[in-house]
Amino acid sequence: MFSETTSLAIALQQWRAVLGESGVRLDPATLARFQQDTMCSAAYAEVVIAPLSAAQVSACMVIARRHGIAVHAVSTGHNWGYGSASTTHASCVLMDLSGMKRIVSFDEELSVVTLEPGVTQAALAGYLQEQGLPWLTPVTGAGPTCSVLGNALERGFGITPHTDHFQAVLGLEAVLADGSLYRSPMSLGATAPCFKWGVGPYLDGLFSQSGLGVVTQMSIALVKKPPVIQPFYFWVAEDEGLEAALDGIKRLLELAPGQIGGINLMNRTRLLTMASDAQVVGMSEAQQRSAAAALGLPAWMGVGSIYCQPAQHRSLKRMIRTELNRFASKSLFQTRGQLTAMARLLGKLPGGWSRRWQRTLHKMLQGIALMQGQPSEVALPLAYAAGAKALAGAPLNPARDNCGLI
Known part of the structure; x- marks a missing residue:
């Protein structure tokens, strides 16, 4: 549990000023959902904050740093192989990025999509279909509700031609612990990035499977559907x-x-x-x-x-x-x-x-x-496989159903 209750109370007040009442969640139903875990380990979620933009993420991180509060960020929280959305840190605020659902752009000439953490495999597939864009969604066996960006950050693997999903990442935007913004060197122009390595030292990899920053946007190379x-x-x-x-x-x-x-x-x-x-x-x-x-x-x-x-x-x-x-x-x-x-x-x-x-x-x-x-x-x-029962009529959710891949 949080030890610095006064600091937390002030932080909650300041987060509400940034996010509104609906963006700061302490209700039992929300906390119970985020305390579900796929690894039989301790799972905490005392407070959930839900920013809807990179600017709000930045403001939230400034507040967290000011009061010495750790933040655990998740995209959709459906990370069935690595513990789902919960954190094992008892004094940690969970940042839910699932509301950041924008597909920012799709460059047909370069085959590059730029999207936010809340964009799921199903959402990207639906967007490509609705727009009549014949490109392949980088799917995985984790299912339609999983984040495309989150899977790439976890170095996910799929069966479509770009099997290594982080290898297909061409650029990203991330908010650091002090609220400052990092962008890949080749992501600063008006067009989508098309050269993964940029110029100078390659830094994007520091955000893969790490807690260095909160990734708020990513550009990913897609493969056009062959005949x-x-x-x-x-x-x-x-x-x-x-x-x-x-x-x-x-x-x-x-x-x-x-x-x-x-x-x-x-x-x-x-x-x-x-x-x-x-x-x-x-x-x-x-x-x-x-x-x-x-x-x-x-x-x-x-x-x-x-x-x-x-x-x-x-x-x-x-x-x-x-x-x-x-x-x-x-x-x-x-x-x-x-x-x-x-x-x-x-x-x-x-x-x-x-x-x-x-x-x-x-x-x-x-x-x-x-x-x-x-x-x-x-x-x-x-x-x-070990006998857990799925909730009838609902999408499969191993964390909710007390099972997982580990």
């Missing part, structure tokens, strides 16, 4: 084939950088979590094998995607199939249309076998949407 987005799948029947599979995946990524997105290699436990309603964690090895066999699932399954022009498609498929034949027990190239037709056909067949395969095909279709830059919750059930 062909082709998923492929491969099976590794037994665990003994894993080493050869890893070598083969490395070869594939070296042969066609940029044309093969990230390849996701999933073990039997993860496959069962995504394809079955059963509680997988706690099953014995024999039980997992039996459940996987009933669903036609191997020890390991890989999912990848081709991003290319029509003239390159056939040769890339041939090259990938040749490499997969070296280590995979089975491989499959299916389009969205083919999977949809299969699901429609299975929907007319009775029995549990048909329903199980319908579920698998539904997951595969969700995976294709992810490859096409459409965020989804297809991978998020992994956080519930």
Whole structure:
């Protein structure tokens, strides 16, 4: 708890002057939401302040410094792998940036979007679709409600061609602890930045996975949707084939950088979590094998995607199939249309076998949407593998549901 109650009371009064009553939250419902955690660690949120602009962030930091109060900033707070929104510091004010939702600009010539911390994967995908802009949202398995900016700062990884999301960051704006503003050297002009390294020492990396400042704006390079987005799948029947599979995946990524997105290699436990309603964690090895066999699932399954022009498609498929034949027990190239037709056909067949395969095909279709830059919750059930129950009718939220990826 806060020890300097007088200082906090004065700070709260000054924050209210900057943010208004609605921007300073001490109500039990808000605090309870921000005290949820995905790592079974101490989680605190005694006060939540919610600025709506970089100027307000700056003013809040000046007040915090004046009174010696620590500040923990979050974008949307949906950081399922690293503790979500809470802080382990008992005397710390939480700064909620989810209300900063502006997509500041999109430069079509440079393929650069500039946005604020509250812009989620779903919001960016919706913006691109509404504006008729054929670019890919840098999606992750964390789901539609997660911050694009926050994921990049945490060095997130995705499956679209720019797999390393911080590598795609071309510039940022951040408020330092004293309220002063930092901007990347190449972000000062009228156009979007297009040269990541700027001039002189590279400083933007200091804000990645750190508490050096509050990042209030970021410019990110996007990839234009190519005419062909082709998923492929491969099976590794037994665990003994894993080493050869890893070598083969490395070869594939070296042969066609940029044309093969990230390849996701999933073990039997993860496959069962995504394809079955059963509680997988706690099953014995024999039980997992039996459940996987009933669903036609191997020890390991890989999912990848081709991003290319029509003239390159056939040769890339041939090259990938040749490499997969070296280590995979089975491989499959299916389009969205083919999977949809299969699901429609299975929907007319009775029995549990048909329903199980319908579920698998539904997951595969969700995976294709992810490859096409459409965020989804297809991978998020992994956080519930130990038996946590999701809230019916609501988006998945591991922190709320007392589970997580760790």
